[in-house]
Structures are given as C-alpha cells and as structure tokens.
Amino acid sequence: MSPAAARPASLAAPNPVTEQILAAAAFAFALWTLCSHFLVAVGGSLRTLVLSFAGCLTLAVASALLRARGRTSGGPGAASAIPGREIEPGATASADRAALLLGAAGIAAALALAIHRSPLLLWWSILAVLGGAAAVRVLRESPPAARPPLAGTRRELAVLALALCCAALALILHRPDADDSFYVNVAASAADLPGAPLLVFDTLHGIPDLPLHQPIYRLHSIELALGAAAWLSGVPAIAVFHLGATAVFAALVPLAWAALFRRLTPQRWLFATTAFLAILFSAADTHRWYGNFAFPRIWQGKSIYLFVWLPLVYARAIDFARDPGLGRGLWLMAVQIAAVGASSSAVWEGPAASLLALASTLRPDRRGLRTFAQGALASGYVIAMGWWLMQGDIANHDPLLQRAQIRAVGRAWAPGVEFSEALRTVFGAGSLFGASLAALASSWAFCGRAELGRRFAIVVPLVVWGALLNPFLERDLAKLLTGPSYWRVLWCIPVPLLLALVLSAPLRLPQRAWPRLAACIALLGFCAGVPRFSVFSARNEPREVHAAVSLGWPRLKVPRSGSPSDYEWAALLNEVAGPEGVVLAPEYVALWVPTFHHPARPLLVRESYLRKFLDRLGRDEVRPRRVMTRLVEGKQIQPDAQEVLREGIDRFRVRAVLLRESEVAAELRSLLGRAGFLRQRESPEHELWVRREGLPAAIR
Secondary structure, eight states, X not given: OOHHHHSOHHHHSOOOHHHHHHHHHHHHHHHHHHHHHHHHHHTOBHHHHHHHHHHHHHXXXXXXXXXXXXXXXXXXXXXOOOXXXXXXXXXXXXXXXXXXXXXXXXXXXXXXXXHHOOHHHHHHHHHHHHHHHIIIIISSSOOOOOOOOOOOHHHHHHHHHHHHHHHHHHHHEEOOOTTHHXXXXXXXXXXXXXXSBSSOBOOSSOOTTOBOSSGGGGGOOHHHHHHHXXXXXXXXXXXXXXXXXXXXXXXXXXXXXXXXXXXXXXXSHHHHHHHHHHHHHHOOSSTTSGGGGSGGGTTSHHHHIIIIIHHHHHHHHHHXXXXXXXXXXXHHHHHHHXXXXXXXXXXXXXXXXXXXXXXXXXXXXXXXXXHHHHHHGGGHHHHHHHHHHXXXXXXXXXXXXXXXXXXXXSTTOOTTHHHHHHHHHHHOSSHHHHHHHHHHHHGGGXXXXXXXXXXXHHHHHHHIIIIITOTTTHHHHIIIIITTOGGGGGGGSOHHHHHHHXXXXXXXXXXXXXXXXXXXXXXXXXXXXXOSSOTTSTTOOOSSSSOOOEEOSSOOOSOOOBTXXXXXXXXXXXXXXXXXXXXXXXXXXXXXXXXXXXXXXXSOSOHHHHHTTHHHHOHHHHHHHHHHHHHHHTOSOOTTXXXXXXXXXXXXXXXXXXXXXXXXXXXXXHHHHHTTEEEEEEOSSEEEEEEGGGSOTTTO
C-alpha cells in the first residue's frame, strides 16, 4: 500500500484552493505585522518596513519551497480524522429528547423575554438553557470525528463566485464612514513621509509632539500596509482603501467563513456560507449590527479582523485541537497576529476566540486539557503585546475610559445596565432582536450529532454569555478590556453564523422532504421578514456623516450630496490653505480634510479625538477649538463664542474658514471681513472664507 493510500481520506485530500489563498494572505499579513511591531517599537520608518518585509518574505518563501521539494502535504487546512468515542446506545435517545426540549425552551424563552425586556431574567434563562445543553451534549458526548467536507471543483468554483460577487457588491455599495478620518490619515501620512518614525505622533491636528490619541493603535499594521501600497504605487491612500482594500478583503470574506463552515458542518457548508452572506447583506437594523461592520466598511481594520481573520482563528484552533503539532500551532499563532494587525480589539478577542474553539473541539479529559494548554501557548505573542501596552498610559490618558470607570462604580449603576445596552446597540429593538436571541439560545439543536457545529454553538455562546456578558461582572470588564465599547463583547458570539446554522438545518432532512427548497424558503423568509432594512437601504445611514447609502460605479466612499459635497469642501480647504495650513470647518467636513496627502490642519477633526488630549493640552487649548468649530457649524452657541472666534483666528493663524448658514451667519460674516477674510466661494448652505494673504493677488 502506498503512503498516500495509508493516510486518512481527509488528510490525503488536496487542500482546497480557497484555503490556500487564505493561508497565503494570513501568512503574508502576519509577517508584515511582526515587522511592523518591531520597527514601530524601535522608531523605524515606512521605507525600512517595506524593505524588511520584502527580505523576510523572500527568505520565508524560499525556505518553504526548499522544504516542500520532494514531499507532499495536506496543508494547513486539512484536518486529520480522529475517531471519537461512541455514545452509549441507551443514552442517545434520552439525550436527543432532552436536546429537543431544551432547544424548544431556548426559543420560547428568548422570544418571550425579548418582549418582556427584563435583562437579568433574560440572562439567567438563556444561561440555564445553554448550561443544560452543555450538560446533555458536551459533557456526555465525545467530540465528533473529523470528517472530510463535501468537495469538488463545482463547489470551489461556487466559493470563488461568491468571492467575486462580494467584491463587486462592496465596490458599488457606498456608505461613507467617519472613522476613515484617522485610518486613511495614518496611511497617507506614512506615504507622505516614508522616512519618518511610524505611529509616534498625531498627524491629524498639526500640534507638535502630540502623541497618538490612543497608543494601542501602535499595534495596527493594516493602515501601514495600505500606506505602503499608496507610496509604492503613487495612488492616493483613500483610493487604496476604498477600491483596492475593499475588493481584496470583501473577496476574502466568503473564503474565510467557508473554511470555518467546512469544519463545523461538513455536509452543508456551502449553503451555510451562502446563508451567512445573505444575512450580512439583508440585515442592517442598527449601526453596530454585524452586517454594518462587514461590506459597508470592509476596508477598515475592525471589519477585516471580524470577517476575515476571526473565522480563520476559529478554524485554525479547530485544526490544532484535532491534530496538535508545532506546524498547526504556528499557523494558529500567525492568524492571531494577523488579527491584531487589523484591530486592537483582537488583543483580547483573538485569544478568547482561539480558546473557545479549542474548548469546543476537545473533550474535558487529561488529553484534552493538555492539548488545550498547548493551544493556549499560540496566543502568547498577542497576550504579551497587550500586556506590554497596558503597562503604559493607555487607560490613564483616555477620558472616555475614565468616565466609563466612574459610571461603573457610581451609585446609579445596577447589574444589567451595560448588558442591556449592549444587546440593544447590536441587535436593535425589532424582530432581529428576537431572532438573534433565539439563535443564540437554540442554534445547537439544529445541528447533527456528527457535526462539530453543535458543540461550537453551545460552548461559544455559553462561555461568552456566562462570563464576558455576565451583568454582575460588566463593571470589571469595562475597566480591564472593553472600556466604553462594552458592546464589542458580542463580537465573540458570531450570531450570523448561528443564524446560518438554523436556516441551513433543512438540509439535514431526508431527500424526499425537498430539503434544498425548504432551506431556500427559510432563508428568503428570514431576509424578507425579519430585518427592518438591508445594508443597501437609504435608511442605513452612518451616524456622523451626512450621507445615506447609495449604489453606483466603484468610486471613493465619501459624501456626494450637495454642490459642493462635504468631501469637495474638504478638498477646497486643502487647496486654499495648503499643507499644514490651519483651517476651521464644521466637523462633518473637517473629518475629511486629513484624508488627503499633505493636508491642511483642522482645528478640530472629530471631537472624540480631541477630547482624549484634554489632559495633555489643557482646557485653554481644547475649549477654543471646540467652541469655534461649533460656532461655524451653527449649533450650541455659547455667550462668548464670537469673542473666542475673534481671538482664535489670530491665535491659531487660521487661513480658511468654512461657514455654515445659521442664525448667526450674518454676524460671523462681518467678523471675518473685519479680520481680513474674503468670501471666495458659496453655496446655499456653506461659504468659504480665506485670508487675503492666502489668496492670489488678483482676488485680493
């Protein structure tokens, strides 16, 4: 018998091309992140980072080619077949009956309590259902044996077709997002000054020696990667984000989730992947629902982490649990490093996801605990990075976190306040709220005994719900991990995945029951009847940007309404003020100014950014910037606002002012005229005023 024939079928099967693409992307980005962390720590530049990465990648590829010569391997995506212990026949029937009762109880409790809205009762009820499911299904049963997923050229082509469709839809879906103000600016600034130290100083406001508003961003490498692409190609950084990164990472989303579904439900993974994508596109009830972090902003690091690297962390942890070894441990470590390079949230969520996937796959015996401990070592680098940064001044220089801590220990706090707010923030208040809770409590009951998805759908929600979403521990979690963004704990529960497991459950029926038709009807029924609106709806409007969702040819994802639009006003401000010139504009326009190369410097880009510098800059520096910005925006006028503006335009050497039409606009025009400004351009809502010395002689 040949060696290939002696191996288990799943190990001898070729690694799917889609997983090979994922493996290459994860390895390259993890290597880039490691180089970035080292050079940021020693004060290196973008030029040095690019050269270092190129050298390391060349050595790694050459080494891999030499090792691969003359031998074959199943690759990092293959899972060896490990037999599970059979369940006692007498216990099977009773366990099935108990599981059905628990699943029905979970759905009933979730729907009833979603209406009743008692947070503590909701928490205890779902915890009891999931705890009972764990007692029946996790503790009494062995993990299912690894089975080869359905394979074939047509299925691989279907996944690649999904990838192309997702890339195309992401390119034509336009939903401007205010977070681009910082992310794009980091990339553009690195490309503008490739010899300057990376991620040391704030590049938004033009204030000398001002550090980053959050030091934990020093762990990010995705913005530096896109900045390097802009520097090397000469393409503007914002175009690299909105066109290049959007297409690449949107295409990787179905590949990543298909890899996870292959391991959780091998016989229906393709439909489950399709259902998962349909859920992301069809539901956008809240600004922070999962779908609004996917394709509407897939060019941003947090979305790349959540929908590309996080499912790969789950998948690699499952592979390691089934076949522990140094190679699989290194792959698990690599995808966690890649996740941290995309989002600082992965500092704690990445290791948590890895440990949850390990716990879902292993039996709680001596061998399983030993493998679990070995797998936990793969999170060592990420945890060390988080610990290193926590030794600095991260918490002490974040007023938002300070206020969260004060609120958490204040007299008004009661268990369940943050928990309830997190559920409303992510799930909304309509049918999607009830459907999400029902799937969270009962999706495991829709999985077969031979599917790892059943254990995954029990262990992951149970641990997150019982520990990270524990209403009696929310104060401590806000202090230690999440800060004011406590709702991000729900990222550890992939609710769209649980919904996909439920909607694809008809495929487990006998063929005579028309399972495919039933599954399609269930999916269409969910998409049409549960969400209030989809990601394509004009009601899906970002919070801080005056622009609703629109569809059109691939272009920059910036505001387009108005003549000029907010983005066009930002371009004009950069043009008239020049590089490093100080400008004053409403916040919804000022946030786009730093997204240009060699930009002007707004007095206030976003108030949430400036607020973090209050302790360092002092009230005398921060308050005038805030008052002047609100004044030209025409809202929250303070008694001394005009005096502050009169003094501030000279103190800050303001070159250009964008004035919004308001009740005080006439007085401000007079003030600007006396201060030496001339009106250069106007529209029904805005006027652009520029200092005379900043204008051409013919206009003065």
